[in-house]
Amino acid sequence: MSKFKFPSIKETNDLSNLRKEVRNFITKSLNHKEFEPSADAWVFSASPEFSKKLGSMGWLGMSFPKKYGGNERTALERYVVTEELLASGAPVAAHWIADRQSGSQILRYGNEEQKKSIIPKITAGECFFAIGMSEPDSGSDLASVKTKATKIENGWKLEGRKIWSTGAHIANYMIVLVRTNPASEKNRHEGLSQFLVDLSLPNVSVKGIPDMTGQRHFNETLFDNVILSEDALLGVEGKGWSQVVGELALERSGPERFLSHFTLLESFINEFKNILIKSGSKLIGKLIAELQTLRRMSFSIAAMLQNGESPETQAAFVKELGNKFEKTMVETLREFSNIIPLYEWPSQLQNLFEDATLRIPSNSLRGGTTEIMKGIIARQLGLR
Amino acid sequence: MNEELSIILETTSKILNKHVDHKLRQNIDNDNSDLINLWGEIVQLGLPKIAVKDKFNGSGLPLSTTLPIIKLSNNIGAPIPLSETILSNYILSESDINPPSDIITYAIDAKNLKIIGDKISGELISVPYLNLTDKIVFITEIEKIKKVILIENSGEDKELKKNFLSEPRYNLKLNKCKILEMKPINSRINFKHLGAIVRSAQMIGSMEKILDLCIDYCSQRKQFGRALSKFQAIQHQISEMAVELSASSAALSTITNSGDFYKNKKDIAILKIRAGAAAGKVIAISHQVHGAIGFTQEYELAYFTRNLNSWRNDFGNESYWEDLLGKDFLENNNQNLWEYLT
Numbered sequence: 001m002s003k004f005k006f007p008s009i010k011e012t013n014d015l016s017n018l019r020k021e022v023r024n025f026i027t028k029s030l031n032h033k034e035f036e037p038s039a040d041a042w043v044f045s046a047s048p049e050f051s052k053k054l055g056s057m058g059w060l061g062m063s064f065p066k067k068y069g070g071n072e073r074t075a076l077e078r079y080v081v082t083e084e085l086l087a088s089g090a091p092v093a094a095h096w097i098a099d100r101q102s103g104s105q106i107l108r109y110g111n112e113e114q115k116k117s118i119i120p121k122i123t124a125g126e127c128f129f130a131i132g133m134s135e136p137d138s139g140s141d142l143a144s145v146k147t148k149a150t151k152i153e154n155g156w157k158l159e160g161r162k163i164w165s166t167g168a169h170i171a172n173y174m175i176v177l178v179r180t181n182p183a184s185e186k187n188r189h190e191g192l193s194q195f196l197v198d199l200s201l202p203n204v205s206v207k208g209i210p211d212m213t214g215q216r217h218f219n220e221t222l223f224d225n226v227i228l229s230e231d232a233l234l235g236v237e238g239k240g241w242s243q244v245v246g247e248l249a250l251e252r253s254g255p256e257r258f259l260s261h262f263t264l265l266e267s268f269i270n271e272f273k274n275i276l277i278k279s280g281s282k283l284i285g286k287l288i289a290e291l292q293t294l295r296r297m298s299f300s301i302a303a304m305l306q307n308g309e310s311p312e313t314q315a316a317f318v319k320e321l322g323n324k325f326e327k328t329m330v331e332t333l334r335e336f337s338n339i340i341p342l343y344e345w346p347s348q349l350q351n352l353f354e355d356a357t358l359r360i361p362s363n364s365l366r367g368g369t370t371e372i373m374k375g376i377i378a379r380q381l382g383l384r
Numbered sequence: 385m386n387e388e389l390s391i392i393l394e395t396t397s398k399i400l401n402k403h404v405d406h407k408l409r410q411n412i413d414n415d416n417s418d419l420i421n422l423w424g425e426i427v428q429l430g431l432p433k434i435a436v437k438d439k440f441n442g443s444g445l446p447l448s449t450t451l452p453i454i455k456l457s458n459n460i461g462a463p464i465p466l467s468e469t470i471l472s473n474y475i476l477s478e479s480d481i482n483p484p485s486d487i488i489t490y491a492i493d494a495k496n497l498k499i500i501g502d503k504i505s506g507e508l509i510s511v512p513y514l515n516l517t518d519k520i521v522f523i524t525e526i527e528k529i530k531k532v533i534l535i536e537n538s539g540e541d542k543e544l545k546k547n548f549l550s551e552p553r554y555n556l557k558l559n560k561c562k563i564l565e566m567k568p569i570n571s572r573i574n575f576k577h578l579g580a581i582v583r584s585a586q587m588i589g590s591m592e593k594i595l596d597l598c599i600d601y602c603s604q605r606k607q608f609g610r611a612l613s614k615f616q617a618i619q620h621q622i623s624e625m626a627v628e629l630s631a632s633s634a635a636l637s638t639i640t641n642s643g644d645f646y647k648n649k650k651d652i653a654i655l656k657i658r659a660g661a662a663a664g665k666v667i668a669i670s671h672q673v674h675g676a677i678g679f680t681q682e683y684e685l686a687y688f689t690r691n692l693n694s695w696r697n698d699f700g701n702e703s704y705w706e707d708l709l710g711k712d713f714l715e716n717n718n719q720n721l722w723e724y725l726t
Contacts, residue, residue, distance in 0.1 A: 004629065005630075005633065006633065008640070016726075083726075265721065266721050266722060270720060276710075276714055281711045281714055281715075282703055282707040283706075283710065284710040285657070285705070285707055286706040288654075288713060291725065292654050292725055293631050293634055293654060295725065297631065297634045300634065314630075317627055321631055371620070373623075375619065377623035377626050377627065378622065381623070383599065383603070383619045
């Protein structure tokens with residue numbers, strides 16, 4: 001049952017000071033109109049300039065070794081920085097995936113050359129990544145991927161397509177999960193490998209897929225017999241499954257799982273505080289309780305990552321609960337429009353609300369569906 | 385301290401596991417020798433006075449230390465007033481009253497109290513386990529001073545209160561009952577806050593047990609030719625219970641580790657809200673996956689779910705604390721939400 005424990009971690013003074021530092025930086029950026037706060041900013045709102053600025057502040061690749069241009073700070077420090085950025089709706093989408101998972105994945109499994117050439121650029125906010133997991137015929141059932149890499153002289157030939165690759169149109173690299181060998185009858189997880197693919201290579205094409213809100217972040221990425229050098233292999237041939245599972249733990253436990261629409265909640269409260277005092281304190285109290293619990297759970301996971309643990313199950317808890325919280329939050333605000341009709345809300349708040357309403361269904365799909373999260377938990381409970 | 389606590393926990397666990405079974409839970413009378421033996425060992429271990437000051441012959445451990453013990457007791461489903469006794473004795477000791485050494489309980493509420501000389505009349509509401517003890521602590525305001533009062537109930541009108549609880553609970557009419565002790569309460573102590581914390585720990589202990597019961601039952605019970613646990617619909621329901629439980633445990637560990645939680649109204653509110661909400665879901669799901677057997681007295685699930693139903697309402701239900709927390713943020717400061725949270 002220890003998989004379900006979330007030890008309480010206190011925020012030290014150093015962390016609180018870092019928080020203030022980031023907050024001041026954001027306030028300045030807002031005052032200089034460097035960005036407009038937006039909902040779901042880590043998916044939709046990309047600004048390579050802003051990412052570069054964060055890099056120069058030392059707030060990307062925070063825990064990476066100095067040897068590779070990193071900052072050797074703790075996972076808890078990184079947590080504080082990402083929380084502040086998310087809460088303000090800052091445009092962090094460009095570097096998000098590189099900073100959250102791809103960099104760590106390269107540091108863990110990559111060879112010296114890969115580390116030396118890529119990690120410093122991630123840390124500087126100059127190198128962006130996309131995720132190469134889902135395919136047209138492989139969504140939740142990730143082990144069924146068909147994209148394959150075949151060994152050729154001095155390298156590999158990559159063939160297949162990846163889909164829903166958020167940000168691939170501005171990314172430099174994609175970590176691609178492929179079959180290097182057919183699955184064995186007993187174990188479908190065998191024969192998978194990860195490749196580090198430079199998206200500027202010949203025969204790679206990235207095609208946008210507008211999402212239901214009309215915005216572009218999704219892509220389909222086609223690999224039409226792309227020739228890769230030998231050292232494009234990331235980690236060990238045939239060990240792609242265990243590698244990708246570790247990557248998913250990094251992907252699921254962070255504060256973006258419950259702070260994607262925080263700017264909406266904050267603006268809503270600032271706008272209607274006087275009315276809420278009279279008739280909404282219970283609703284707001286309920287949201288505060290859930291949000292604060294989620295922050296603690298996620299912070300606790302950051303400490304586990306710091307200790308070198310692999311909190312895959314705990315990550316599933318945070319993702320599941322966080323997705324639910326955001327849905328409840330938007331629904332709570334919707335019910336409030338009974339008191340003040342939506343058309344009387346300030347237009348910026350209306351926009352945030354409508355954006356959130358439309359985007360909410362994707363929360364419990366991306367990074368693993370509710371069904372997959374519950375399946376992971378059920379397995380840990382011994383039910384599967 | 386940690387080592388001391390883990391020894392106490394281990395010993396408590398041994399004692400409870402030796403004595404507690406479902407038969408005992410169904411016979412909580414003061415002449416049940418099994419119950420008397422169990423309580424005797426609890427006293428020998430020093431648990432009733434674990435958070436009582438040294439000068440009153442207690443162990444002097446902070447109240448937060450007792451939460452894992454209380455949680456354990458309700459995980460095993462011990463039908464004894466352990467949390468009531470620990471909390472009552474703590475409040476007495478902190479208010480400089482020497483606590484009695486055996487079972488003691490409290491009244492969650494009191495009304496129409498009148499004091500004349502050293503006698504008190506009025507009504508005490510929701511007194512757990514009054515069948516096992518006649519010593520009651522309660523708190524009331526007299527001339528704008530909050531006071532702790534200790535009485536001994538001697539053949540007053542007591543009425544078994546209909547309650548969700550598996551455990552007995554009473555209302556009591558006092559008619560010129562003798563006051564044993566009355567002192568101003570230690571100003572740090574807020575009975576409702578402490579009660580909310582303790583009840584939450586009890587709920588979490590019980591929910592852990594309920595989760596285990598569901599896993600065991602669904603793994604053994606076969607329908608349509610396979611174990612219930614192999615049905616995805618069942619797996620997902622049980623996973624949801626685990627999610628609720630993990631969130632409640634996280635809220636509890638914040639309180640347990642905060643040491644001095646007297647000023648921590650926010651985190652207490654969060655804990656009671658989270659545990660109370662989880663209890664609602666856990667009750668519904670656990671009964672759903674158990675089917676009719678869970679609805680019987682013979683099977684132990686209902687012992688735990690009935691307690692949850694009651695405890696989530698004690699010391700303020702979710703609505704009470706949500707309102708309080710919402711007001712704390714909306715009314716008392718000029719911070720925006722993010723500043724308030726961080």
